[in-house]
Amino acid sequence: MGKVIGNGRSTKVWKDSWVSLTQRTLPCGTTTEDDNDLRVFDLLTTELSCNRKRIEEVIPALAPMILSLQPSISGAEDSYFWYPTRNGIYSVKSGYHSIKGPSATPASNQSDFNWIKDVWNGAFSPKMKTFLWTTIQKAIPLGANLQSRGVTQEVKCIRCGQIETETHIFFTCEFAMKVWDYIQLKQLIDIAILRDVASALVAFRNNRCLSPLGVTTPILPLILWALWTARNVVIFEQRSYTVEETAIRVIKLAREWSQAQSHKKESSTTTQGSNFVLPHLGSPLPPPIGTTIIKTDAAWDKKSQTTGLAWIDAGPPSYRIMQGARIHRNVASPLAAEALAIRTALQDATASKVSLLRTYSDNQTLIRAINGKLFEKEIYGILKDIETLSSLFVESSFCFLSRAKNGQADFLAKSILRNLLCVMGRSLSI
Template sequence: MLTNPDCLLARVLLGKYCQNDKLLRVEALNTSSHGWRGILAGRDLLVEHLGKVIGNGSSTTIWGELWISTDHAMLPSSPVKEDESDLYVSDLILIGTGKWNLARIKKILPALAEEIMTLRPSLTGANDSYIWYPVASGSYSAKSGYAAASAAALQVVTQPAALASVNWKKYVWNVGYSPKLKLLTWKILHEALPMGVNLERRGVVHNSTCIHCGATETTEHLFLHCPFAVQVWNLIPLKIPFNSIHCASFYSVLEASTSWVCLPPTGYSENIFYWVVWSLWTTRNHFLFESRHISQLEVAIKALGGAKEWSAAQLDSDASNNNTKVPTLPLLPSMPEETTTCNTDAAWNPISREAGLGWILSNQDTSTLQRSQFQTHVQSAIAAEALAIRAALSHTIHLGVTKIWLRSDSLGLAKAIASITKPKNLHGGVKWACRFYRKSHTL
């Protein structure tokens, strides 16, 4: 109903419920249907993150809509004079040029002049369009809407101080070990394993004793302080001997284990800590649920064996990847007759936000034409590349070129042009130029 108000469904609903007000402001009536009330509930979520991209500015009011930035919601906060309260953004654009009227902007919105100048109105008179701020493309989807609604309803949950200091990437998620070890480590640090004290705290069991020695089963006891675990650690051939009974916390051992080295002839020289913890946990479960007793030596051998198998599998995977045949790049298609080649490029200064644009036009009879342009208030490097393409397309239209082969060294921009959804900061630049050019030319 916002982007395609002429479709049949939009015409029916807008004609019935929005006769006296616009869709974004209309209130539900007592006679409104359940379906229309649901649409308004979705509308209320949409309005919080809905902005406008300026085309010709004729449908966007200066004071009542979010249009000043394509990155985040921003409303003008300057005092409104009576004779300026009903102005549209088109009143800030020089008629027929697609350029901002800087003098009038500084008069009406002096504090926002720099921000406004980074926006690029349409050179071809395209209509304004809506953007959805939470996503980079600016296009609303059910997924992004659900994420925005969930974020708004989510209550901030503070982590315990012990978890707040954990380097999750370094010690859990980015370690080069099996995913099952990462998940187990994450559960241990969150006290989420179904062991004695955790189950007793939740009222699941009343007996929280260790199955090996009868002491209270905590994380530190099961993996470090239990006599069974101490003997397992003593059987691991480390370069620097490890005495687990003197360790205060599981996380402190996890941090220290990054420097561990296994000695020969184990066949494994990396950090063995995660594998020993996994073996201790599975051994506890086998004994508890299957009455299978496994000795300390078997636990140590199982940990070393699992580590060696995983390491060997990664080496085999790397070898197969190295032997993969490198695909050859496809040949460029032959250029159709009477086609002009257009090479564009841009240089952008992030400090001054100035950009130099350049393009070279050449045809099959080897004649070339070079042009350049200077632009201020440019948001980003990709925006500068887009402006170079827009300037080149405007030039070719002026020259009467009907077939063009456009070439740019910006892969990100090329993907954006080819994709259905565009980055928000390109909506007012190259998007409309390409659309206008395709109407009567070959691109």
């Protein structure tokens, strides 16, 4: 277990693991007697942001990692998180495999897998059965499969640059994990611990989507198929599906297959294409009259760990009461950057005496986390601040907005970041 920082009051600098979000890391160094019981709070400013000077004095070796943490400026309490999972939430299965080690993961134990039961008699189309057979036999042209056959092809993932294996493209790639997050299942399964399609089929034997999605047939083959075809579109057509489009495609294909197997007409439960709204992405209904609508965005530069934040009132230009942009340094990821953009916009809206507010972002993971009050270790402190700030309005809502409709905020964020990088003698590559 690790500690994620809110106000830093309950976390001990030398005794708790709080520096890294991915592995247990205990700071070490020469300390004085007065520093033995130092708390993370003592490394923060009065505004609860990282105190660079103090951090570099106490733990200079880990200063870059610490400065990228985002404490809660509203003073939320510190919290524990679980290292093995992506979002930091503990599950019994991840705990079991953490204790037993790699030898006990589903990947290494395929004794339960049965070709007849799990593939050929599966309640899915012949096309999906053939696809599963090809995948399990390692006959699909993945980078790692091509490399093992001596084919001189690019072996890296087209999205993130890691080695393109079966495990990576279907389960551990950031894009794949985000798609999995959108598919609501009756039984939660930690996708990160799955190692291949065969073990996944065993794990998903009795798992189905939640009833509101209107899908009663096995969903696993369609998720794998959607991820595979989305990958091929990037390679062969030089275009890409968003995470939302991929997830919606899974649900749509599953519904079409379910309806084809039934003679009953589904009317109230069938929703097509663009009318389908994924859970926690916000209400599609217009906001109340008098609501201030803000669009937010962030541009992030990986090399300098710097982000440009932007927020803009979406009302008519003559009635706009707020618009702004700001540079924020020591930001570890695009998700943290987008969260900071919303937090900063809410601070501006509070100062502008706004009472009814709707905030838009083109980051689906962030909007889901805010609306669903989900735990995300990477942005824990910022989410707590957003929750606190949103409570100050008479009414506040958060909705997803496609990138194509967020052009003004996107342009503003990139412009301020580009100007800074030009001064630094660098170019912006996003």
